[in-house]
Amino acid sequence: MTLRYPDEPLDDLPAPPVTFTDGDGRSIEIKQATDECIEPLVDMYLEFDSQDRAQGIPPSGEEPIRKWLNIVTEDKSLNVIAWDGDEAVGHAMLVADDDGSYELAIFVIQSHQNAGIGTELLRTALGEGQSQGINRVWLSVERWNKPAIAVYEKIGFERMDDTSFERQMTVRLGAE
Amino acid sequence: MQLIVGVDGSDYGLRALGESLERAQQLGGDVTVALYSDGQTALDEIESLVSEELSAHDIDVDVIWLEEEPGSQLIELAERDGYDQIVLPGGQRSPLGKINLSNTIEFVLLNAQTTVTLVR
Numbered sequence: 001m002t003l004r005y006p007d008e009p010l011d012d013l014p015a016p017p018v019t020f021t022d023g024d025g026r027s028i029e030i031k032q033a034t035d036e037c038i039e040p041l042v043d044m045y046l047e048f049d050s051q052d053r054a055q056g057i058p059p060s061g062e063e064p065i066r067k068w069l070n071i072v073t074e075d076k077s078l079n080v081i082a083w084d085g086d087e088a089v090g091h092a093m094l095v096a097d098d099d100g101s102y103e104l105a106i107f108v109i110q111s112h113q114n115a116g117i118g119t120e121l122l123r124t125a126l127g128e129g130q131s132q133g134i135n136r137v138w139l140s141v142e143r144w145n146k147p148a149i150a151v152y153e154k155i156g157f158e159r160m161d162d163t164s165f166e167r168q169m170t171v172r173l174g175a176e
Numbered sequence: 177m178q179l180i181v182g183v184d185g186s187d188y189g190l191r192a193l194g195e196s197l198e199r200a201q202q203l204g205g206d207v208t209v210a211l212y213s214d215g216q217t218a219l220d221e222i223e224s225l226v227s228e229e230l231s232a233h234d235i236d237v238d239v240i241w242l243e244e245e246p247g248s249q250l251i252e253l254a255e256r257d258g259y260d261q262i263v264l265p266g267g268q269r270s271p272l273g274k275i276n277l278s279n280t281i282e283f284v285l286l287n288a289q290t291t292v293t294l295v296r
Contacts, residue, residue, distance in 0.1 A: 054274065055270075055274035055275045055276065056267075056269075056273065056274060056275040057272070057273045057274055059273075068273050071272065071273055072272050072273065077272075093272060095271045095272040096271065097270075097271045098271075103270055103271045103272050103274075105272050105274065140270065140274060140276065165277055165282060166274075166276060166277075
């Protein structure tokens with residue numbers, strides 16, 4: 001896929017670990033994922049409401065969830081998790097594509113939505129990506145998902161393609 | 177039952193073809209296989225993948241090529257020759273597993289007057 005990217009890299013991105021108080025007064029910690037995080041992520045996605053699925057992910061059912069988590073946690077990927085105590089409540093992932101760019105996706109569990117966790121989690125994941133030398137990040141979002149598009153734009157993503165059901169947005173983390 | 181099965185060279189497309197052939201065999205319907213490129217697979221490569229799949233099934237089908245604008249050609253063909261259904265691959269997966277519908281699939285979904293099936 002040929003996508004255009006903004007000329008200027010984002011700056012002032014935080015790097016994990018980040019601790020902050022969300023809009024509902026909960027203390028949330030954002031950390032890079034380790035191998036031990038698979039089980040809490042499975043629990044999070046088992047609880048995930050199907051109305052917040054996007055383009056077929058997360059899949060439903062334990063086996064499909066495990067298979068999918070295997071794909072998104074492979075070696076070249078970057079995974080960052082938001083924790084409320086020992087419960088995983090948000091997950092951002094950057095997965096390498098064939099031409100050295102990274103695809104981004106993020107999910108926040110319903111009980112913790114609209115509290116600023118998604119924005120913080122996204123910025124932290126991008127900050128970690130930047131410090132690992134990732135330059136180009138893209139995502140696709142359904143055209144009608146206005147709240148998500150607004151969050152992506154606030155962070156600095158730019159719309160690059162409106163020709164299909166999914167809108168492509170891109171951001172630059174580093175110069176080539 | 178007259179089916180057009182679109183095959184774009186993706187893994188999904190070939191699976192859609194396999195399933196449609198089985199269904200058509202059960203129902204005794206006629207199948208036309210319409211080949212078009214997803215932009216990544218060369219047409220002759222698609223053709224050899226498809227003939228492999230066809231030889232695994234004991235069924236007579238017509239095979240046609242759609243070179244330009246496969247979406248509108250699929251629809252014209254369905255309307256002109258009275259097909260009942262257009263069967264297409266269910267979309268490509270992005271690196272992290274999101275389903276992306278090609279422009280061809282989107283065009284057919286929005287404009288077809290027949291039933292459209294996306295195979296998953």
